[in-house]
Amino acid sequence: xxxxxxxxxxxxxxxxxxxxxxxxxxxxxxxxxxxxxxxxxxxxxxxxxxxxxxxxxxxxxxxxxxxxxxxxxxxxxxxxxxxxxxxxxxxxxxxxxxxxxxxxxxxxxxxxxxxxxxxxxxxxxxxxxxxxxxxxxxxxxxxxxxxxxxxxxxxxxxxxxxxxxxxxxxxxxxxxxxxxxxxxxxxxxxxxxxxxxxxxxxxxxxxxxxxxxxxxxxxxxxxxxxxxxxxxxxxxxxxxxxxxxxxxxxxxxxxxxxx
Amino acid sequence: xxxxxxxxxxxxxxxxxxxxxxxxxxxxxxxxxxxxxxxxxxxxxxxxxxxxxxxxxxxxxxxxxxxxxxxxxxxxxxxxxxxxxxxxxxxxxxxxxxxxxxxxxxxxxxxxxxxxxxxxxxxxxxxxxxxxxxxxxxxxxxxxxxxxxxxxxxxxxxxxxxxxxxxxxxxxxxxxxxxxxxxxxxxxxxxxxxxxxxxxxxxxxxxxxxxxxxxxxxxxxxxxxxxxxxxxxxxxxxxxxxxxxxxxxxxxxxxxxxxxxxxxxxxxxxxxxxxxxxxxxxxxxxxxxxx
Amino acid sequence: xxxxxxxxxxxxxxxxxxxxxxxxxxxxxxxxxxxxxxxxxxxxxxxxxxxxxxxxxxxxxxxxxxxxxxxxxxxxxxxxxxxxxxxxxxxxxxxxxxxxxxxxxxxxxxxxxxxxxxxxxxxxxxxxxxxxxxxxxxxxxxxxxxxxxxxxxxxxxxxxxxxxxxxxxxxxxxxxxxxxxxxxxxxxxxxxxxxxxxxxxxxxxxxxxxxxxxxxxxxxxxxxxxxxxxxxxxxxxxxxxxxxxxxxxxxxxxxxxxxxxxxxxxxxxxxxxxxxxxxxxxxxxx
Numbered sequence: 006x007x008x009x010x011x012x013x014x015x016x017x018x019x020x021x022x023x024x025x026x027x028x029x030x031x032x033x034x035x036x037x038x039x040x041x042x043x044x045x046x047x048x049x050x051x052x053x054x055x056x057x058x059x060x061x062x063x064x065x066x067x068x069x070x071x072x073x074x075x076x077x078x079x080x081x082x083x084x085x086x087x088x089x090x091x092x093x094x095x096x097x098x099x100x101x102x103x104x105x106x107x108x109x110x111x112x113x114x115x116x117x118x119x120x121x122x123x124x125x126x127x128x129x130x131x132x133x134x135x136x137x138x139x140x141x142x143x144x145x146x147x148x149x150x151x152x153x154x155x156x157x158x159x160x161x162x163x164x165x166x167x168x169x170x171x172x173x174x175x176x177x178x179x180x181x182x183x184x185x186x187x188x189x190x191x192x193x194x195x196x197x198x199x200x201x202x203x204x205x206x207x208x209x210x211x212x213x214x215x216x217x218x219x220x221x222x223x224x225x226x227x228x229x230x231x232x233x234x235x236x237x238x239x240x241x242x243x244x245x246x247x248x249x250x251x252x253x254x255x256x257x258x259x260x261x262x263x264x
Numbered sequence: 265x266x267x268x269x270x271x272x273x274x275x276x277x278x279x280x281x282x283x284x285x286x287x288x289x290x291x292x293x294x295x296x297x298x299x300x301x302x303x304x305x306x307x308x309x310x311x312x313x314x315x316x317x318x319x320x321x322x323x324x325x326x327x328x329x330x331x332x333x334x335x336x337x338x339x340x341x342x343x344x345x346x347x348x349x350x351x352x353x354x355x356x357x358x359x360x361x362x363x364x365x366x367x368x369x370x371x372x373x374x375x376x377x378x379x380x381x382x383x384x385x386x387x388x389x390x391x392x393x394x395x396x397x398x399x400x401x402x403x404x405x406x407x408x409x410x411x412x413x414x415x416x417x418x419x420x421x422x423x424x425x426x427x428x429x430x431x432x433x434x435x436x437x438x439x440x441x442x443x444x445x446x447x448x449x450x451x452x453x454x455x456x457x458x459x460x461x462x463x464x465x466x467x468x469x470x471x472x473x474x475x476x477x478x479x480x481x482x483x484x485x486x487x488x489x490x491x492x493x494x495x496x497x498x499x500x501x502x503x504x505x506x507x508x509x510x511x512x513x514x515x516x517x518x519x520x521x522x523x524x525x526x527x528x529x530x531x532x533x534x535x536x537x538x539x540x541x542x543x544x545x546x547x548x549x550x551x552x553x554x555x
Numbered sequence: 556x557x558x559x560x561x562x563x564x565x566x567x568x569x570x571x572x573x574x575x576x577x578x579x580x581x582x583x584x585x586x587x588x589x590x591x592x593x594x595x596x597x598x599x600x601x602x603x604x605x606x607x608x609x610x611x612x613x614x615x616x617x618x619x620x621x622x623x624x625x626x627x628x629x630x631x632x633x634x635x636x637x638x639x640x641x642x643x644x645x646x647x648x649x650x651x652x653x654x655x656x657x658x659x660x661x662x663x664x665x666x667x668x669x670x671x672x673x674x675x676x677x678x679x680x681x682x683x684x685x686x687x688x689x690x691x692x693x694x695x696x697x698x699x700x701x702x703x704x705x706x707x708x709x710x711x712x713x714x715x716x717x718x719x720x721x722x723x724x725x726x727x728x729x730x731x732x733x734x735x736x737x738x739x740x741x742x743x744x745x746x747x748x749x750x751x752x753x754x755x756x757x758x759x760x761x762x763x764x765x766x767x768x769x770x771x772x773x774x775x776x777x778x779x780x781x782x783x784x785x786x787x788x789x790x791x792x793x794x795x796x797x798x799x800x801x802x803x804x805x806x807x808x809x810x811x812x813x814x815x816x817x818x819x820x821x822x823x824x825x826x827x828x829x830x831x832x833x834x835x836x837x838x839x840x841x
Contacts, residue, residue, distance in 0.1 A: 114710045116711055131708070174728055362830070364775070368818050372818045491643060
């Protein structure tokens with residue numbers, strides 16, 4: 006039975022290194038799925054494969070019943086999958102509102118001919134898109150920072166800006182790569198509320214998250230990855246109670262802290 | 265016969281370009297600066313040696329002073345330009361524009377102090393020839409080959425086997441970690457620029473003795489060298505050196521078949537196409553800085 | 556009077572070149588050091604057309620088409636090579652172009668170039684004198700500035716800036732990065748063609764040294780000193796830089812040293828501006 010997003014035996018090798026090794030799982034619509042696992046488990050690589058940044062060595066990604074593995078990145082966004090990046094990738098020299106405008110799904114005015122030959126229309130497009138972007142910034146609570154340079158706002162605000170940018174693409178499936186990492190306690194609460202808000206907007210979420218408390222709080226399903234493989238899928242209480250997985254997870258995490 | 269002679273001449277030029285290539289690569293892989301002013305240092309070295317010889321100094325002391333002054337110029341560039349820019353978190357674009365500016369400054373200081381015209385060294389032995397197998401090589405050409413191979417071997421040995429060389433590599437692979445462990449990256453970078461600049465004076469002087477010196481031709485040398493660095497694979501000194509020889513030989517042979525400076529256009533087009541097809545180069549060994 | 560007018564006209568021509576460079580270097584982040592090569596292609600194309608009796612507008616239009624195509628071609632490597640690497644191919648392209656200008660003597664007149672290129676002629680009007688030519692150069696500069704301004708203030712302009720800052724993020728948002736880059740390259744080439752055509756028709760000659768690597772660096776210096784990323788900076792730069800040769804004539808220098816002295820000053824300016832004021836006189840941080 007085809008689901009909303011099906012990862013079907015996806016493998017990805019870099020030289021000899023297998024970053025993903027036969028991953029399979031499904032994401033159900035209107036739910037939040039958390040990808041957990043120690044660093045280097047292949048979570049971000051999987052995001053790269055889903056969004057077309059990387060081509061899998063084998064396997065398929067199927068979205069709404071259509072294979073998207075061979076599609077261009079751009080085409081994948083148009084089908085309704087958008088992502089954030091672990092290292093944010095905000096346009097730091099642009100204003101907050103321009104960051105969102107660049108990502109708006111509507112392509113009107115995004116060509117030189119319109120800009121040069123129809124200046125008044127082009128102006129109207131800028132005004133309209135600014136309003137749309139402001140609406141999105143209100144959702145993430147950044148409307149008061151709209152005119153600031155993206156480099157000048159706080160880290161937590163930059164992460165919220167990333168959420169506004171994926172919202173701008175009008176996608177149904179949002180992939181959030183570590184949305185809460187590095188946040189202060191207060192900013193973390195805001196982000197968790199934000200994720201709830203995204204679900205109430207009817208978005209499907211696939212989230213890379215390390216904090217197990219937050220995973221329990223936000224997720225309907227959990228996919229546990231380790232060394233490029235999916236070790237377990239299921240509801241958070243079952244997966245996060247598995248002793249073997251906890252050992253891998255915290256063993257790995259402790260090992261990292263020690264190193 | 266003629267072809268063999270042309271290949272031999274190409275090999276000699278290639279050795280000289282090879283030293284420019286490996287020293288450029290050494291700077292780039294350590295400091296991350298795309299040091300196009302290296303060509304200016306090359307020009308500067310040749311003219312300093314020429315000037316000292318004119319003043320009556322014997323060849324070897326003149327060459328030694330030239331090498332030391334190039335090392336000093338390199339160190340000053342790092343200390344007062346690149347380091348200052350790095351401290352202000354200048355973008356790679358700003359770094360590159362500053363390097364282009366330095367190149368223009370060095371070349372034109374030389375052009376103003378001496379002349380923009382071609383000059384020749386006044387040394388009796390520059391035209392002496394020796395028979396090597398079936399080809400003729402001038403004494404300066406032989407000196408180019410010998411010193412270049414020594415520099416290649418020396419730089420590789422220095423980088424892998426000496427304490428300072430290893431320290432430099434440690435800084436290159438992780439400057440912020442090096443800062444913590446008190447390797448003092450800034451000082452290491454100054455040393456790297458001094459070494460690279462001193463070494464590049466050697467082929468600059470010898471090629472100048474063999475042919476002639478002119479303030480602006482070093483841009484062509486640098487271009488061949490940098491193409492060799494990329495085509496050989498950034499991070500591989502041997503790769504850069506070998507490619508420098510290949511490029512120079514292709515250039516020399518193409519002169520047989522193509523009139524005038526078409527050979528230049530032809531050779532660069534081939535290698536630019538090569539870089540486009542295989543941007544990682546032939547001998548790439550490890551992931552390197554590439555912003 | 557004519558002396559001042561010639562200065563203004565040349566500065567306007569180079570302002571067009573500086574805006575053309577700004578599109579690539581300042582806005583979309585393709586670090587080209589071969590703009591003089593494109594200018595040269597425009598100048599030679601215009602010269603050959605004008606000598607064949609083709610009118611100004613048509614000859615310029617042909618130059619624009621050819622230069623846009625070449626600009627797309629020379630920008631293609633930037634799709635595969637990032638930052639520093641692209642500079643190398645750009646350097647190479649500039650040197651190859653100079654080699655072609657010198658060696659293809661049947662078409663370009665070799666090292667001595669093409670003399671006696673006719674001035675702009677259109678609708679029976681001939682812009683022979685500087686007092687007449689200044690209308691042509693001013694109108695074209697105004698046109699180029701207007702196009703640049705309209706484009707940069709649109710949503711498209713924001714995308715171009717974003718591509719420079721983070722190409723991957725722009726693509727991840729569903730934007731067509733490839734088309735934007737090639738389109739910008741084409742427009743930059745078109746502007747360079749206008750600069751070249753004006754240059755050839757104003758000075759009535761075109762030779763290889765007018766379009767060599769030093770000129771490419773000069774154009775870059777103009778942009779950087781004036782201030783990259785802004786229109787006013789790109790226009791201001793050429794007026795400042797072209798005043799320097801005039802100032803140098805105040806110093807007693809033998810004529811053989813004038814060229815090196817000029818380039819030395821340009822080099823010093825580049826380094827000093829990068830150290831002290833990387834945003835130029837009127838630009839934004841680069």
